[in-house]
Amino acid sequence: MARFSCWHPSPGEPALEAIEPEQLLEHCRERLRRLDLYPEPVRLEGVRIRVAPLFFRLPRFRRYHGYALFRTILLRRPPGCGASDDLVTHELCHIWQGQHRRWHMLFTYATTRYRDNPYEREARWAVKETVKGQPAGEGVSDRLGDCGRLASGGESIHSCREK
Numbered sequence: 650m651a652r653f654s655c656w657h658p659s660p661g662e663p664a665l666e667a668i669e670p671e672q673l674l675e676h677c678r679e680r681l682r683r684l685d686l687y688p689e690p691v692r693l694e695g696v697r698i699r700v701a702p703l704f705f706r707l708p709r710f711r712r713y714h715g716y717a718l719f720r721t722i723l724l725r726r727p728p729g730c731g732a733s734d735d736l737v738t739h740e741l742c743h744i745w746q747g748q749h750r751r752w753h754m755l756f757t758y759a760t761t762r763y764r765d766n767p768y769e770r771e772a773r774w775a776v777k778e779t780v781k782g783q784p785a786g787e788g789v790s791d792r793l794g795d796c797g798r799l800a801s802g803g804e805s806i807h808s809c810r811e812k
């Protein structure tokens with residue numbers, strides 16, 4: 650089973666598990682800010698992170714580690730080892746996509762296999778492009794794992810799982 654990577658902070662940066670969810674979101678937003686995917690940067694107003702291990706015990710969600718709603722990122726494990734900033738960046742990218750292409754996203758998730766889904770590819774690419782200290786295209790998507798859609802209605806966009 651693949652494992653998510655841990656964030657290795659630079660000198661002077663706090664350990665991932667020691668930072669507040671708002672700081673983590675800010676950190677991930679800064680990563681996405683380097684990209685020019687949408688006209689406006691991702692908005693963090695109302696966006697929150699919830700660690701919800703019980704959610705991921707539900708049979709349909711057991712294989713997943715992160716789940717993006719339109720304004721909420723659900724994580725199986727707390728930030729730190731178990732939920733990396735790569736994972737949160739990936740989920741935040743989906744929230745960004747939803748802020749700009751909500752209905753197209755829903756349509757695409759309903760009609761496209763997840764591996765081919767352009768929003769999944771885009772989110773994986775966004776993590777690769779912004780990974781710290783690594784040139785783009787090396788290994789991050791392997792650590793991050795695949796993402797799969799779950800058509801559970803409501804505001805759900807997608808979920809991510811290990812390989």
Ligand SMILES: [Zn+2]
Pocket residue numbers: 739743769772796797807808809
């Ligand atoms: Zn995804």
